[in-house]
Amino acid sequence: MEKTCYLLVSLISCLILFFLASSRFLPTKPELPGCSLYAPWCTSTASSKNPIFSKARSAGLHHKSTDHSTDTPKHPLDPLTVQEINSVRTILSSYDPFSSTLPSIHTLGLDEPDKLQVQIWRKGDPLPPRKAAVLALLNAHSHVLTVDLESSRVTSHAINPTSGYPMLTTDDIMSAAKVPFSNAEFNKSLTARGLSWSNSLCITPSAGWFGPDEEGRRVIRVQCYATQGTSNFFMRPIEGLTMTVDLDKLEVVKFSDKGIGIPVPKSSGTDYRYSAQEKPPQMEPLNPISIEQPKGPSFRIEDGHTVKWANWEFHLKADQRAGLVISRAMVRDSETGELRNVMYKGFASELFVPYMDLDDSWYFKSYMDAGEFGLGPAAFSLVPLNDCPRYSYYMDGVFAASDGNPFVQPNMICLFEKYAGDIGWRHSEDPLFGSEQIREARPKVTLVARIAATVGNYDYIFDWEFQTDGLIRIKVGLSGMLMVKGSPHQNVNQVPNQEDMSGPLISENVIGVVHDHFITFHLDMDIDGSNNSFVNVNLVKQENSPGINSSPRKSYLKAKRKIAKTEKDAQIKLKLYDPSEFHMINPSRKSRLGNPSGYKLVPGGTAASLLDHDDPPQLRSAFTNNQIWVTPYSKDEQWAGGLLVYQSRGDDTLAVWSERDRPIENKDIVLWYTLGFHHIPCQEDFPVMPTVSSSFELKPVNFFEANPILGAAPAFENDLPVCRPSASS
Numbered sequence: 001m002e003k004t005c006y007l008l009v010s011l012i013s014c015l016i017l018f019f020l021a022s023s024r025f026l027p028t029k030p031e032l033p034g035c036s037l038y039a040p041w042c043t044s045t046a047s048s049k050n051p052i053f054s055k056a057r058s059a060g061l062h063h064k065s066t067d068h069s070t071d072t073p074k075h076p077l078d079p080l081t082v083q084e085i086n087s088v089r090t091i092l093s094s095y096d097p098f099s100s101t102l103p104s105i106h107t108l109g110l111d112e113p114d115k116l117q118v119q120i121w122r123k124g125d126p127l128p129p130r131k132a133a134v135l136a137l138l139n140a141h142s143h144v145l146t147v148d149l150e151s152s153r154v155t156s157h158a159i160n161p162t163s164g165y166p167m168l169t170t171d172d173i174m175s176a177a178k179v180p181f182s183n184a185e186f187n188k189s190l191t192a193r194g195l196s197w198s199n200s201l202c203i204t205p206s207a208g209w210f211g212p213d214e215e216g217r218r219v220i221r222v223q224c225y226a227t228q229g230t231s232n233f234f235m236r237p238i239e240g241l242t243m244t245v246d247l248d249k250l251e252v253v254k255f256s257d258k259g260i261g262i263p264v265p266k267s268s269g270t271d272y273r274y275s276a277q278e279k280p281p282q283m284e285p286l287n288p289i290s291i292e293q294p295k296g297p298s299f300r301i302e303d304g305h306t307v308k309w310a311n312w313e314f315h316l317k318a319d320q321r322a323g324l325v326i327s328r329a330m331v332r333d334s335e336t337g338e339l340r341n342v343m344y345k346g347f348a349s350e351l352f353v354p355y356m357d358l359d360d361s362w363y364f365k366s367y368m369d370a371g372e373f374g375l376g377p378a379a380f381s382l383v384p385l386n387d388c389p390r391y392s393y394y395m396d397g398v399f400a401a402s403d404g405n406p407f408v409q410p411n412m413i414c415l416f417e418k419y420a421g422d423i424g425w426r427h428s429e430d431p432l433f434g435s436e437q438i439r440e441a442r443p444k445v446t447l448v449a450r451i452a453a454t455v456g457n458y459d460y461i462f463d464w465e466f467q468t469d470g471l472i473r474i475k476v477g478l479s480g481m482l483m484v485k486g487s488p489h490q491n492v493n494q495v496p497n498q499e500d501m502s503g504p505l506i507s508e509n510v511i512g513v514v515h516d517h518f519i520t521f522h523l524d525m526d527i528d529g530s531n532n533s534f535v536n537v538n539l540v541k542q543e544n545s546p547g548i549n550s551s552p553r554k555s556y557l558k559a560k561r562k563i564a565k566t567e568k569d570a571q572i573k574l575k576l577y578d579p580s581e582f583h584m585i586n587p588s589r590k591s592r593l594g595n596p597s598g599y600k601l602v603p604g605g606t607a608a609s610l611l612d613h614d615d616p617p618q619l620r621s622a623f624t625n626n627q628i629w630v631t632p633y634s635k636d637e638q639w640a641g642g643l644l645v646y647q648s649r650g651d652d653t654l655a656v657w658s659e660r661d662r663p664i665e666n667k668d669i670v671l672w673y674t675l676g677f678h679h680i681p682c683q684e685d686f687p688v689m690p691t692v693s694s695s696f697e698l699k700p701v702n703f704f705e706a707n708p709i710l711g712a713a714p715a716f717e718n719d720l721p722v723c724r725p726s727a728s729s
């Protein structure tokens with residue numbers, strides 16, 4: 001018995017040793033018979049031959065800067081050009097109220113033409129009059145202006161129309177971050193911690209709004225970090241040291257240091273750069289990977305912004321506040337070929353990121369990143385091969401700086417076809433079960449438009465993904481650095497009561513404070529035209545009793561449709577045990593079977609804000625009180641947190657608009673959806689977070705007469721040889 005056992009163990013050991021040994025001799029590059037490593041269209045020399053790269057744009061292997069100085073708008077929704085931004089600046093300089101001092105320009109972008117003008121416009125028609133929408137600041141007053149570029153006149157001008165100020169400019173942030181260094185108390189606090197100005201750096205969390213104390217002037221918080229020994233200063237907070245700075249006078253108005261005695265966390269292990277890694281990961285290296293497109297991409301971009309791919313057509317542009325805007329999304333009918341309207345405009349309208357810590361240095365952290373900082377300028381150049389596949393097309397943003405001069409945010413959007421090995425549809429039959437043998441499958445290839453916005457410590461990755469079956473998936477990925485809190489503790493054993501901590505210990509002396517992320521999307525759905533209705537298709541449990549039906553079942557579900565008449569009918573909190581589908585329909589466009597044409601919202605990432613409605617951060621971000629809202633279309637209601645968000649008091653939010661309870665049945669309506677994340681940090685989030693994603697979908701429902709990709713061709717080996725890595729049988 002013992003001998004048998006010994007032999008068995010020896011045999012298993014030998015087998016393990018054999019596999020371990022043989023795995024070490026696997027070729028580093030598997031053989032790829034018939035598969036070229038680099039498709040010819042994907043090289044920079046071939047790029048000029050491809051129609052989408054006609055403007056000397058590389059395919060993503062190398063970024064090339066594009067000269068935008070002579071750009072001209074070709075579509076009514078095209079963003080303002082360099083020349084137009086220069087014209088706006090000239091017009092404002094000679095505008096009487098600003099003749100002595102040009103205000104600082106906080107946002108400057110296209111004032112989009114009325115919807116009807118855009119809808120009836122056809123390629124070749126003259127463009128509707130070009131106008132600019134400007135948010136400016138002068139002597140701590142907010143100015144909301146419309147500038148007509150044809151007449152060279154300011155055509156509307158409001159001063160402080162609501163509470164709040166325009167988003168911060170880069171100058172605001174950079175100037176405020178320097179203020180503490182000339183403050184004696186601050187320097188004393190640094191010295192007390194053995195630090196100096198040369199090895200510290202300050203950032204500028206937004207101030208929030210917490211009552212009348214700080215009203216009437218623009219203020220910002222300034223907090224600092226130790227930089228020595230790492231590029232990742234975010235993991236080395238100088239805890240408890242917070243200054244409130246007057247943004248216009250650039251002086252410290254409040255100083256607080258309650259962190260003496262809390263050590264600055266160590267620098268070792270915080271650097272995330274590849275060049276700084278000392279330990280190799282305990283895994284076998286991955287070989288380079290990419291998909292092949294031997295015939296080039298299937299999408300094209302016309303006139304700089306109109307994307308055409310498979311059955312989709314839409315307008316894509318960069319935006320200073322929203323980062324990326326999709327407009328005029330239309331899909332071709334699979335039966336008739338008609339190009340049908342799906343969505344007039346979709347974009348991330350506002351974010352809300354409240355932290356759950358009441359300390360002096362933390363209570364105000366309740367960021368509204370789109371309206372306070374802007375996602376456009378935060379969307380730095382994407383990294384080819386890593387942020388976007390090598391066959392991506394890159395698009396620049398053109399924005400205005402605080403002095404009104406244009407600047408280019410290069411390569412901030414990438415567009416690429418994605419094949420993740422997923423299946424579009426499939427079915428098989430087998431003679432074993434009496435049928436002929438059938439194996440039918442279609443690969444799922446999608447088109448993705450992406451930006452990645454680095455808003456301070458956090459990185460938000462926004463994907464708009466289009467499928468040939470008519471579905472649009474909107475995905476948000478979170479990465480970057482946590483906003484962490486210094487702690488005297490190095491181990492949880494030292495913590496008297498862990499419940500007193502505002503988050504878990506994620507490294508020595510580092511707490512990852514619990515927080516939420518909410519991203520609210522403006523989705524102006526126009527299913528087959530502007531007039532749509534919102535239908536709550538509620539699944540209701542029905543009881544069966546013997547007298548009603550002879551079935552042995554006791555319960556079943558029924559789908560009950562309820563059309564929302566007014567806005568309050570469409571203020572929806574998601575409920576797992578009272579589920580619904582949410583349809584946007586066109587009641588006057590019916591399928592051949594009589595069903596209204598529609599799209600449904602398929603929620604995902606359903607964390608909800610649990611804060612009190614009268615908690616100041618929640619009051620300002622009341623657009624997160626519900627996950628779904630529907631409002632009648634209004635050109636003035638684009639930004640869920642209000643037009644002027646910085647230090648706003650919550651008087652111009654989606655929640656305020658929706659309380660008017662306006663009629664929404666068979667009207668031009670806008671759907672709003674909030675993607676939510678609760679984030680309880682963990683050690684794996686240190687020192688940089690692996691991306692966490694969540695998405696929601698807009699999915700056709702009785703929009704097409706049948707499966708719209710029934711006729712889609714499968715992939716054939718003639719076009720794309722099957723690759724057989726040498727390790728597979």
Ligand SMILES: [Cu+2]
Pocket residue numbers: 478515516517679
């Ligand atoms: Cu987070």
